Amino acid sequence: MAEKQLAVRMRGITKDFAGKVLANDNVDLDVYHGEILALLGENGSGKTTLMNSLAGIYFPDSGTIEIDGEKVSIASPKDAFDHGIGMVHQHFKLVNVFTALENIVLGINDGGKYDLSAAAEKVRQICDTYGFDVNPKQKVCDMSVSQKQTVEIVKLLYRGVDTLILDEPTAVLTPQEADRLFDVMRNMRAEGKSVIIITHKLNEVLSISDRVAVLRKGTFAGEVLTAETNAQELTDMMVGHSVSLNIDRPESRPRHRMERIRVKNLTVRDHEGVTKLDDVSFSTYNGEILGIAGISGSGQKELLESIAGLQRPESGSVEYVVNTVGELEEVEQLVGMDPVKIAELGIVLSFVPEDRLGMGLVGNMDLADNMMLRSYRNGTSPFVDRKAPRQLAERVVDELAVKTPGIDTAVSSLSGGNVQKILVGREIASAPTVLLCAYVVRGLDVGSSHLIYDLLNRQKGNGASVVFVGEDLDVLLELCDRILVLCGGKVSGIVDARTATKAQLGLMMTKMEGGEA
Numbered sequence: 001m002a003e004k005q006l007a008v009r010m011r012g013i014t015k016d017f018a019g020k021v022l023a024n025d026n027v028d029l030d031v032y033h034g035e036i037l038a039l040l041g042e043n044g045s046g047k048t049t050l051m052n053s054l055a056g057i058y059f060p061d062s063g064t065i066e067i068d069g070e071k072v073s074i075a076s077p078k079d080a081f082d083h084g085i086g087m088v089h090q091h092f093k094l095v096n097v098f099t100a101l102e103n104i105v106l107g108i109n110d111g112g113k114y115d116l117s118a119a120a121e122k123v124r125q126i127c128d129t130y131g132f133d134v135n136p137k138q139k140v141c142d143m144s145v146s147q148k149q150t151v152e153i154v155k156l157l158y159r160g161v162d163t164l165i166l167d168e169p170t171a172v173l174t175p176q177e178a179d180r181l182f183d184v185m186r187n188m189r190a191e192g193k194s195v196i197i198i199t200h201k202l203n204e205v206l207s208i209s210d211r212v213a214v215l216r217k218g219t220f221a222g223e224v225l226t227a228e229t230n231a232q233e234l235t236d237m238m239v240g241h242s243v244s245l246n247i248d249r250p251e252s253r254p255r256h257r258m259e260r261i262r263v264k265n266l267t268v269r270d271h272e273g274v275t276k277l278d279d280v281s282f283s284t285y286n287g288e289i290l291g292i293a294g295i296s297g298s299g300q301k302e303l304l305e306s307i308a309g310l311q312r313p314e315s316g317s318v319e320y321v322v323n324t325v326g327e328l329e330e331v332e333q334l335v336g337m338d339p340v341k342i343a344e345l346g347i348v349l350s351f352v353p354e355d356r357l358g359m360g361l362v363g364n365m366d367l368a369d370n371m372m373l374r375s376y377r378n379g380t381s382p383f384v385d386r387k388a389p390r391q392l393a394e395r396v397v398d399e400l401a402v403k404t405p406g407i408d409t410a411v412s413s414l415s416g417g418n419v420q421k422i423l424v425g426r427e428i429a430s431a432p433t434v435l436l437c438a439y440v441v442r443g444l445d446v447g448s449s450h451l452i453y454d455l456l457n458r459q460k461g462n463g464a465s466v467v468f469v470g471e472d473l474d475v476l477l478e479l480c481d482r483i484l485v486l487c488g489g490k491v492s493g494i495v496d497a498r499t500a501t502k503a504q505l506g507l508m509m510t511k512m513e514g515g516e517a
Helices: 047-054 077-082 100-105 116-130 145-158 175-190 202-208 231-239 300-307 339-344 356-360 367-378 387-399 416-428 446-461 473-479 502-511
Strands: 006-017 021-032 035-041 062-067 070-072 085-088 163-167 194-198 211-216 219-225 259-269 275-285 288-293 315-325 328-333 349-352 434-438 465-469 482-487 490-496
Touching: 006 047, 021 035, 021 047, 021 194, 021 211, 035 047, 035 175, 035 202, 035 231, 047 085, 047 163, 047 194, 077 085, 085 145, 100 116, 100 145, 116 145, 116 175, 145 163, 145 175, 175 194, 175 202, 175 502, 194 202, 202 231, 211 231, 219 231, 231 446, 259 300, 259 465, 275 288, 275 300, 275 315, 275 465, 275 490, 288 446, 288 473, 288 502, 300 434, 300 465, 339 349, 367 387, 367 416, 387 416, 416 434, 416 446, 434 446, 446 465, 446 473, 473 502, 482 502, 490 502
Parallel strands: 021 219, 035 194, 035 211, 085 163, 163 194, 288 465, 288 482, 349 434, 434 465
Antiparallel strands: 006 021, 006 062, 062 070, 211 219, 259 275, 259 315, 315 328, 482 490
């Protein structure tokens, strides 16, 4: 690295949130021109906080930042832009009703009127240089996730950014879309740009980065050249001790294999009449993990909500098979029931929604009270029992290694990964017969993810029917028994996870090919 020029130098960066969480503790970090740097660390290790300090979202309590050898003060995103630094966050900052071009130039004040024709030409030049595919006239509301991400990146390059920070950029991309993004990143590196990527996917780190920096518990744990390391070494650096990277897939042999959920010809439309699920049919079985794969927005959310009683389908049925004796079945029809009625029937559906704070938890309530949201109806007294929820909160914090000052801490003050652990722990604690999981390891580090996988396998071993909606195809192929692929609200195939390939799944997710529905 000796011949490379230093682009960013961060020294002694410390950030303490209200004296409760020391997110960054005296962190040093170097970033060079013409390199792709991967920033790794467990949940709550301070990765995003450190990058938010560089991008002007947070102002560090102490420490210095140098850009091209000059000490600077970055107190806002505008300051960061002025110094050639931009960040693409997990949640995009775009105006849905505007076109790509309008979003790209929005907020730029050069003292005159917007010259959209000149701006369009500049955008075209950027796209030609780096290999982007952008339709300047397309509205954001009509774009896929990868297209929106592309607009965010072009928006930063249009503003002259030389150091680009990408926070979990492939979280909702197909393998093919991720490969295209990596090609663009390599082109940016070739042009002398600095790219910092925050990701938990070690296979991506090894394939795309030049150097890896690791944070552990808010401190700098070390750095290594990508060519001189491997996934096991990086994991050990993150955690501080050796961790197995293998995902178990135990064989489940329930005494009586039976269908548990039977979905027939399910069609769901949203409030605007847009079809989200189109004639979907499949079954889940006890003692198995059924994976659900698909591009973001292919109907995964609507499917799980329809089963859980949170969304009423336009047509079709969802049957819960209570028991089978010979050829006789005891079946309950779930369509038309709300979640409370489903619970009153003795049907335990545990649902971990994609929007964990929007639907799963109440941010301004503490851990114990959020546990109580699952159990408060069970009491017979007019006074709420707080002892059991507190005990459950303590058990979840202990078993899932939740980083929190205590169980009386408001959930909204925790990092995203720790919020996810609280939600998953609460739902699994109800010992469900059917467990519906949507993106339960999104944003979780390797160690935390494996804890969740072990919990899901434990439920499978107990005879539960687990439905696992995931975005990491490698995990789906290792963890699940079967995988159902959705494309545009339709079932494009159901495959055996033991024999399917990632390329096959990616093709089915985008072209409705490669499997038998």
